[in-house]
Amino acid sequence: xxxxxxxxxxxxxxxxxxxxxxxxxxxxxxxxxxxxxxxxxxxxxxxxxxxxxxxxxxxxxxxxxxxxxxxxxxxxxxxxxxxxxxxxxxxxxxxxxxxxxxxxxxxxxxxxxxxxxxxxxxxxxxxxxxxxxxxxxxxxxxxxxxxxxxxxxxxxxxxxxxxxxxxxxxxxxxxxxxxxxxxxxxxxxxxxxxxxxxxxxxxxxxxxxxxxxxxxxxxxxxxxxxxxxxxxxxxxxxxxxxxxxxxxxxxxxxxxxxxxxxxxxxxxxxxxxxxxxxxxxxxxxxxxxxxxxxxxxxxxxxxxxxxxxxxxxxxxxxxxx
Numbered sequence: 001x002x003x004x005x006x007x008x009x010x011x012x013x014x015x016x017x018x019x020x021x022x023x024x025x026x027x028x029x030x031x032x033x034x035x036x037x038x039x040x041x042x043x044x045x046x047x048x049x050x051x052x053x054x055x056x057x058x059x060x061x062x063x064x065x066x067x068x069x070x071x072x073x074x075x076x077x078x079x080x081x082x083x084x085x086x087x088x089x090x091x092x093x094x095x096x097x098x099x100x101x102x103x104x105x106x107x108x109x110x111x112x113x114x115x116x117x118x119x120x121x122x123x124x125x126x127x128x129x130x131x132x133x134x135x136x137x138x139x140x141x142x143x144x145x146x147x148x149x150x151x152x153x154x155x156x157x158x159x160x161x162x163x164x165x166x167x168x169x170x171x172x173x174x175x176x177x178x179x180x181x182x183x184x185x186x187x188x189x190x191x192x193x194x195x196x197x198x199x200x201x202x203x204x205x206x207x208x209x210x211x212x213x214x215x216x217x218x219x220x221x222x223x224x225x226x227x228x229x230x231x232x233x234x235x236x237x238x239x240x241x242x243x244x245x246x247x248x249x250x251x252x253x254x255x256x257x258x259x260x261x262x263x264x265x266x267x268x269x270x271x272x273x274x275x276x277x278x279x280x281x282x283x284x285x286x287x288x289x290x291x292x293x294x295x296x297x298x299x300x301x302x303x304x305x306x307x308x309x310x311x312x313x314x315x316x317x318x319x320x321x
Contacts, residue, residue, distance in 0.1 A: 005030070009038055010047065018060035138181045138196040147171040147204050151211055154185075157201040158194060169194075170209045173217035184217060191215075193224060229254075237280045237290075238300040240273045245296030252292035253278060275300070283308045291316075 005028060012027055013019065019027075025035040039059055043049050048062035140156075147154040148171045157164050169185035174196070176182075181196040186209075241249060246265075250258040261278035268274050280286035287308035290297055299306040 006038055006042060009035075009042065013049070013059065013061050018058050020058045024059065138199075140199050140202045141174075141181055141196055143202040143204060144171060144183055144196060144199065145174060147202075148174060150204075151208050153205045153207040153209055155203040155205060156194075156199050159198040159200055164200060168205075172211060172215060175217070175221050184220065186212075191220065235280055235282065235286065235302070235305070236277050237286055237302065237305050238275060238277045239290070240275055240298040240300060241293070242296040243268075243272050245293050246274060246276075248293055248296065249276070249278070252289050253280060273298075280305070287312055 008028055009024065012024060021032050021035050021039070024039075025032045028035070030038070039049060039051065049059060050062055051059050144154065146152075147169075151170075154169050154171055155166065156169055157166050167187055169183075169187055171183060171185045172191065173184045174181060175184060183194045183196050183199070185192060185194060239245075246262055249262065257278050257280075261276040262274075265274045265276045280289065283302075283304040286305045287299070290299060290305075290309055291312055299309045
């Protein structure tokens, strides 16, 4: 992106104070002709660049002029301006901080760069929750976030089924997954996950805790999520599917599991149906998922899933008589 490259040029000149066009072109990975155009663009935007031709000439910023964006990469500067204030950050109490960073970048970047960043912001938008799924109401998210920032133990009341339980947690991090907030916290030397919307009360204690130096939230979440997903898919279920059923299978069960099962399927029979084996959850849950295929599926085995599917189908038919 040219806006990013122009900001990188500003940072390079600010750190080096003076450089030749070939040096700048090599540093930024562009041709000398492109570098001449970029220098002209910065000058046109009002950046006080001084240039001198000749063997010992070069390009430099006028003494005393600074971008006031020290510490930010060019990608970060343009991204901060372009992204606005996502709702997720506002929920964590960071809306003001992002707004302040946004204002600083806006006040510092030359107008052409601001225009290009705004051009980007108007054309890309992140909408995390899935279709037809509203975001959960996490009433105590701000308090939990405070405990995470300040490394304070939190006494929480957590709704587990119909019964509340009380826990003293050491909050390590927050994860937003498909519109749902999860708290990753340590309790009794074990690290566990809690759905923030199920926390009904929070009391921040004055006790501080030491965050494990080797704890990586993203890596832990990835490993935990993979283990959880695998634990849900323990039962191989053999099915017969019509041609329409094969197209619909990835829409009613885990798409990766469905596609793997379809790839391993044999050729269609005389009626155009194929047999597949897909790993699903316990019989009642598996049957309820497969009901979405209607008459385009036949459950062959195991008997428990076949019986649960047949029972649900009979009850549905009875209600529609």
